[in-house]
Amino acid sequence: MAKVPVTFTLNDAETGVFVDPAENLLEALRRKGGDLSPKYGCGQGTCGACTVMVDGAPVLGCLTLAQTANGKRIDTTRGLSGGPDLHALQQCFMEGFAAQCGFCSPGMLVAAKALLDKNPRPTREDVTEAISGNLCRCTGYQPIVDAILEAANRLNGRTV
Ligand code: FES
Ligand code: FES
Numbered sequence: 001m002a003k004v005p006v007t008f009t010l011n012d013a014e015t016g017v018f019v020d021p022a023e024n025l026l027e028a029l030r031r032k033g034g035d036l037s038p039k040y041g042c043g044q045g046t047c048g049a050c051t052v053m054v055d056g057a058p059v060l061g062c063l064t065l066a067q068t069a070n071g072k073r074i075d076t077t078r079g080l081s082g083g084p085d086l087h088a089l090q091q092c093f094m095e096g097f098a099a100q101c102g103f104c105s106p107g108m109l110v111a112a113k114a115l116l117d118k119n120p121r122p123t124r125e126d127v128t129e130a131i132s133g134n135l136c137r138c139t140g141y142q143p144i145v146d147a148i149l150e151a152a153n154r155l156n157g158r159t160v
Pocket of ligand 2: 098100101102103104137
């Protein structure tokens with residue numbers, strides 16, 4: 001089957017790949033875009049490990065056709081901080097032991113970033129809702145929710 005050319009901005013880098021018409025965005029990013037930060041967990045839309053942002057909205061890479069990303073902006077955990085330092089979310093995940101095995105962390109971080117971009121002062125309920133599609137088998141979720149709230153505080157210049 002003929003490959004389809006797709007171009008997008010991946011974490012500030014203009015990126016072009018050729019994809020199969022039925023290829024999903026997760027495969028295209030990992031195998032052709034050189035970004036291994038979105039994870040393959042279930043491949044069926046249930047775990048959230050493959051979460052990336054497309055034009056600012058969190059989507060499941062395993063359920064998104066790669067060719068629908070043509071001309072769009074894609075953000076992944078790899079580009080979260082935009083520089084050599086950790087993003088506040090990454091820093092707070094690390095300090096708060098919000099990552100144990102870490103497999104869910106890329107998806108969690110992207111889901112959290114999408115939330116804070118839209119809602120810089122979320123409630124605990126907002127955070128819980130925002131990560132409700134992301135499964136974690138290790139942490140019990142509370143350290144993750146706490147880390148996201150702490151990151152929101154830091155980004156807002158608050159210390160509590
Ligand atoms: S790999 Fe996409 S939701 Fe699990
Ligand atoms: S830290 Fe292991 S799945 Fe979340």
